Amino acid sequence: MRPFRPILDRLHQAGLRPTRQRMALAKLMFEGRDCHVTAESLHAQAITHRVRVSLATVYNTLHQFTSAGLLREIVIDAARSYFDTNTSDHHHFYWEGTGLLEDIPSDQIIMEKLPSPPPGTTIKRIDVVIRLAGCTK
Amino acid sequence: MRPFRPILDRLHQAGLRPTRQRMALAKLMFEGRDCHVTAESLHAQAITHRVRVSLATVYNTLHQFTSAGLLREIVIDAARSYFDTNTSDHHHFYWEGTGLLEDIPSDQIIMEKLPSPPPGTTIKRIDVVIRLAGCTK
DNA sequence: GTGATTGCAAATCTTTTGCACTAAA
DNA sequence: TTTAGTGCAAAAGATTTGCAATCAC
Numbered sequence: 001m002r003p004f005r006p007i008l009d010r011l012h013q014a015g016l017r018p019t020r021q022r023m024a025l026a027k028l029m030f031e032g033r034d035c036h037v038t039a040e041s042l043h044a045q046a047i048t049h050r051v052r053v054s055l056a057t058v059y060n061t062l063h064q065f066t067s068a069g070l071l072r073e074i075v076i077d078a079a080r081s082y083f084d085t086n087t088s089d090h091h092h093f094y095w096e097g098t099g100l101l102e103d104i105p106s107d108q109i110i111m112e113k114l115p116s117p118p119p120g121t122t123i124k125r126i127d128v129v130i131r132l133a134g135c136t137k
Numbered sequence: 138m139r140p141f142r143p144i145l146d147r148l149h150q151a152g153l154r155p156t157r158q159r160m161a162l163a164k165l166m167f168e169g170r171d172c173h174v175t176a177e178s179l180h181a182q183a184i185t186h187r188v189r190v191s192l193a194t195v196y197n198t199l200h201q202f203t204s205a206g207l208l209r210e211i212v213i214d215a216a217r218s219y220f221d222t223n224t225s226d227h228h229h230f231y232w233e234g235t236g237l238l239e240d241i242p243s244d245q246i247i248m249e250k251l252p253s254p255p256p257g258t259t260i261k262r263i264d265v266v267i268r269l270a271g272c273t274k
Numbered sequence: 275g276t277g278a279t280t281g282c283a284a285a286t287c288t289t290t291t292g293c294a295c296t297a298a299a
Numbered sequence: 300t301t302t303a304g305t306g307c308a309a310a311a312g313a314t315t316t317g318c319a320a321t322c323a324c
Contacts, residue, residue, distance in 0.1 A: 017323055019279060039314080054281045059314060073215075078289090080313070081215045093255065104252050112249035114267075115241050118230065121271035128265050130251075134258035154298055156304060176289080191306045196289060215313090217288070 007031070014068035024051040025061050029071075034086040036074070036101040037062075042083075076101065076129055091128040104130065144168070151205035161188040162198050166208075171223040173211070173238040174199075179220075213238065213266055228265040241267065 007026045011018045043058045065071040074082040091104040148155045180195045202208040211219040228241040
């Protein structure tokens with residue numbers, strides 16, 4: 001994956017029409033460093049940047065991007081869904097108090113032993129979440 | 138923790154009055170093998186066993202038991218909360234298709250390397266979820 | 275043009291809450 | 300008694316959906 005491939009190319013490659021809303025949301029998420037968003041936070045960010053887009057479209061876009069492999073959904077809190085612009089193999093720190101999420105590069109966690117998947121199944125992904133207590137950065 | 142301590146003692150120790158509803162739900166969950174429930178599934182199970190209890194009380198009870206350390210909440214699917222009667226250190230297999238959850242004993246996953254928690258924080262828990270694709274058992 | 279996409283509002287689903295009623299201590 | 304616990308229905312959040320209007324190709 002080429003992280004700096006222009007937004008337009010990424011949408012084309014994903015088979016998604018580059019509409020004004022998708023382009024704007026993609027720019028908010030993919031320009032700059034990797035980030036974690038919720039539908040609510042992305043919608044708020046859009047409004048701050050004077051991008052007119054409905055919350056329903058934000059939800060739709062997040063799911064379309066996730067299906068297209070542009071985003072990865074992280075299940076970490078029953079109250080809301082997080083999406084991560086970093087789709088490569090990695091893990092997470094999570095501050096339960098504040099809802100802050102931080103990436104852990106995959107080479108920082110090495111599993112010495114893993115169970116074999118039950119017969120007939122294959123491992124789709126291994127998620128490691130380190131839940132933290134204590135002060136927020 | 139003594140897994141076979143009578144239900145009544147467990148509730149007393151947790152400071153929870155042994156009401157008809159709590160006793161019945163506790164029996165459904167704690168008698169027999171460890172299991173994973175959702176509010177919905179436990180409510181359905183109660184109805185099957187002719188236990189009259191409202192869904193609101195099931196939710197309340199699950200959270201009270203979790204606060205008391207009798208249950209552990211597992212965040213695995215944004216669509217609903219799972220509760221595990223096994224509160225000891227362990228991990229999970231998850232079949233995304235069917236919502237089936239299966240315990241992985243803690244000695245089946247050994248982490249050779251872990252990142253240190255950010256300054257000022259402590260690790261509250263490490264959750265490992267192995268997401269599976271393929272046939273259901 | 276034509277089919278994909280959007281916005282809005284309404285619907286859905288899970289979970290929580292207010293409050294009068296009931297039961298445990 | 301006195302206080303905790305319950306049930307119901309209503310409320311609250313997050314997410315989804317139906318459908319007419321709009322946009323990309």
